[in-house]
Amino acid sequence: MIAEISTLSPEERATRLQHLGGPLPRAVRPNRSPPGDEALPDLPDLPGAEPGKVTLRFAPFPSGALHVGHARGIFLNDAYRQRYDGRFFLVFDDTVGSAEKRPSLESYDLILEDFQLAGVKLSKIYYKSDRLPEYYRHLPPLLEQGSAYVCLCPAEELRRRREAREPCPERDREKAWQQEAWEGMLSGRYGEGEAVVRLKTDLNHPNPAFRDRVLFRISELDHPRVGHRYRVWPLLEYSWGVDDVELGITHVLRGKDLVMEDEMEQALWKAWGWTGPRFTHFGLLRIREAKLSKSKFQKEIASGAFEGWSDPRTWSLRSLWRRGIRPDAVRQFVLSFGLSLADIEVPAETLYAMNRHLIDPTTPRRAFVPQPVPVKVLGDPLGPRRVELANHPEHPEMGERTLQVDDLFYLPGRDVASHLGEEVRLKDLLNVRLPGSIRPEPLPANFTSQPNKPLPRLQWVPAGEAVPVSVLGVDHELTEGFGEADLARAPEGGLFQFERFGFVRADVLPLAGERRRFFFAHP
């Protein structure tokens, strides 16, 4: 069986890739490593997981597009969903946030779209901003049994007392007062910052943040989905304490940065007498080249310096896809780290290598001539003619394209400069001797012979049908030049390998008179 899979996998890969033009859903795989992913380590089993009885969730805060760190959580959850034939929920973690960290309306669509393009199937989508009544409903019992209380301390005072391990004056007030004060928070008797609800925990807890943590606070911030409908908002741990149980989550797979939240949720479940899901963590993942922060991107995007969330400099998932990096490569990439708890920084090169393996067998080759120099070939006995070139050197079934050749060509300026006076080969066409200097405008080069010879090989474009092309690099550096004629009509999303240059993806078709733009994926 395994031997069978490995012999079939090249074709299997190829056929799958042919269908990957758009956001098609991926086929459900059996379990463990899917075909084509022999290199991936098997993930360990989830504690207490039973096939058909696993529910997972992913909970992004909607403040921008998803990045590679998110991808680790998403693909890991998705891998387990597939293994156990379970359910996977997307839960928008869209409570009001804070003045510095706010949800934005466009982010909901951005995230949904990212999931679709990633090929991750969702069983259900929830919005926390729809679930405020649920959160409210579970608080009174906590007040009633004295495990939570309303605190009227100003923020500064709260922090000071917490640091000093001192209780606040309201901590032990009678239940009736607590219930009444809670009603007061909901009805608007207190203003922003004047009252919070806190969980009663050990005031001597070694982690100050854990001492009587805040459960609800008042916020007058406008919410992109529900506006000002609510003014009392739960904090992350409380909303999760409720949702992880009410939505029937069985396993929580989250980043290591959220370990403290486990303890908080468990404290809440203990107070309610509930049993919650199991927690599993994974370390933080960063791509070495992606140094900038999310808030920095927001600023650059707002100012217009960046072209939105798909700007390659953001290293967002959509920016990778825009460059021609397949979602499947990202999936393999993040799954290759397993459930490791180490925080890691991986060079993008590793991701590129995976993508290259994935796309190379099915990506057509084309000539792109950067910094073009016009060259006139003198004495070519074959004269003007049409030549056919294979789209892929190893896959003749991918067909050919036809070029109309005359005596005028564009050659890469750098190569011409470094081979002046030498004989070079225009790849797949003919051999010429370059002149000793770059003087006359169409550079005269004498035809020497036609058959292949072991000479430096240069890519070329017939001047008569050259198309102006630009390639936008990862850091937004622009390389301009000429490409083969049919690149003008390449559909958006088309992948090409520009020979001796790298893999690129065609951007939207340009307006009349504009250069055709491609995004650079990797060498």
Add this chain to the structure above:
RNA sequence: GCUCCCGUAGUCUAGUGGUCAAGGAUAGAGGCCUCUCGAGCCUCUGACGCGGGUUCAAAUCCCGCCGGGAGCACCA
């Protein structure tokens, strides 16, 4: 500072007491192939942080140290 996590080659990762004179990926070197500086094939370089202990036997268990990371909001 406090709490927690991690420490296998340049970078990731497999490894849960013997089959490890440590496997894979990526990067690097060399060769083959190829009318691309891509892919493919072959070969090579290269690692268990340090010090104790437990054991017949330790990358694997225990302790200490040293390094690295994360968390420590009325953010998520």
